[in-house]
Amino acid sequence: EAPVILSGLGICLPEKVVSNDDLAQQIDTSDEWIRSRTGIGERRLAGEGQETSTMGAEAARNALKDAGLTVDDIDVIICTTMTPDMVFPSAACLIQAELGIPRVPAFDVTAACSGFLYGLEVGGSLVRTGAYKRALIVGSEKMSSVIDWEDRSTCVLFGDGAGACILEKGTESGVGIIDVVLGADGSRDDLLYMAAGGSRMPATGETVANRDHFLKMNGKEVFKLAVKEMGGVATELLERNGVTPDQLKCVIPHQANVRIIDSLAARLELPRERFLINIDRFGNTSAASVPLALEEARRLGRFESGDYILLAAFGAGLTWGGALLKW
Numbered sequence: 001e002a003p004v005i006l007s008g009l010g011i012c013l014p015e016k017v018v019s020n021d022d023l024a025q026q027i028d029t030s031d032e033w034i035r036s037r038t039g040i041g042e043r044r045l046a047g048e049g050q051e052t053s054t055m056g057a058e059a060a061r062n063a064l065k066d067a068g069l070t071v072d073d074i075d076v077i078i079c080t081t082m083t084p085d086m087v088f089p090s091a092a093c094l095i096q097a098e099l100g101i102p103r104v105p106a107f108d109v110t111a112a113c114s115g116f117l118y119g120l121e122v123g124g125s126l127v128r129t130g131a132y133k134r135a136l137i138v139g140s141e142k143m144s145s146v147i148d149w150e151d152r153s154t155c156v157l158f159g160d161g162a163g164a165c166i167l168e169k170g171t172e173s174g175v176g177i178i179d180v181v182l183g184a185d186g187s188r189d190d191l192l193y194m195a196a197g198g199s200r201m202p203a204t205g206e207t208v209a210n211r212d213h214f215l216k217m218n219g220k221e222v223f224k225l226a227v228k229e230m231g232g233v234a235t236e237l238l239e240r241n242g243v244t245p246d247q248l249k250c251v252i253p254h255q256a257n258v259r260i261i262d263s264l265a266a267r268l269e270l271p272r273e274r275f276l277i278n279i280d281r282f283g284n285t286s287a288a289s290v291p292l293a294l295e296e297a298r299r300l301g302r303f304e305s306g307d308y309i310l311l312a313a314f315g316a317g318l319t320w321g322g323a324l325l326k327w
């Protein structure tokens, strides 16, 4: 049976560009520090009226156009995000309304920066069974809404944006999503989290005053584990599918820190040129990062039909995931 393929890709990037120098005018940081520690030069931030759902809907519209499909061709909608417009209804339902997709199921998958990989596995499985012909997978984040703009250790890292793909059954054997590996370690919820706004700590004057509605991160620990787990999924995927690193035409890593990407390159013994790196322009866009990078790699001709490509991500949860694709 032919694997599930990504039949369309689309992205949405806010127009507003914020450089490291812009940030350095507001907080105690510098372009030199941010670039050398993270590889980030600038990021996009959502403007007036741009929400997770509206950016996600625009990315989805572009993916539909890319696949030559219309809203009537979609049978299920999955949005992966850690910054939904509201706790409920889901961002997927808001995207459905925004696009006018009729009455198909819509739901969110929450796995932070690994979200898109989780979305691929969930959506791919629904399509593989034959129960749904086409799945729309959207990774969209308005990270600027959960960032503490007074915390220099986190606010310089993130950006906003969205990416989307359409999944459907392919026709060629061995072409499409070859394999996916996912994992999680829920015992490390102390490393990356937003404490308030959920049922455990509903919003009060006190939670707002304590800045509990902002993302908190232990950057050093997250860095180490990202290196370990992204390397782990990459190795596992290659080994169990009998593919050597050298056969990978392109690697699409989650864009959290260019030094994390460099350690993955060292572990796979591949040159940096095989990796799509756009963190310099967009920062860490969480669940949007992998589809944004995948779309850019395709646009730049970094891979062609028949090439192996590898996706890998790591994020809050902790969660991680990887996918081996033959394009």
Ligand code: ACO
Pocket: 028, 029, 030, 033, 034, 037, 038, 112, 113, 114, 152, 153, 154, 156, 192, 218, 219, 220, 221, 222, 223, 226, 256, 257, 260, 284, 286, 314, 315, 316
């Ligand atoms: N500008 C200037 N100085 C800063 C800044 C800044 N923006 N931020 C921190 N510093 C200072 C610190 O205060 C510290 O100073 P001190 O030594 O006087 O205390 C010094 O720089 C070093 O700080 P570290 O935290 O040790 O810096 P490190 O080299 O570890 O880099 C970073 C920090 C960039 C956050 C790194 O740890 C990292 O990238 N971690 C991974 C993040 C990640 O992968 N997230 C992915 C998941 S995200 C998700 O799921 C949503």
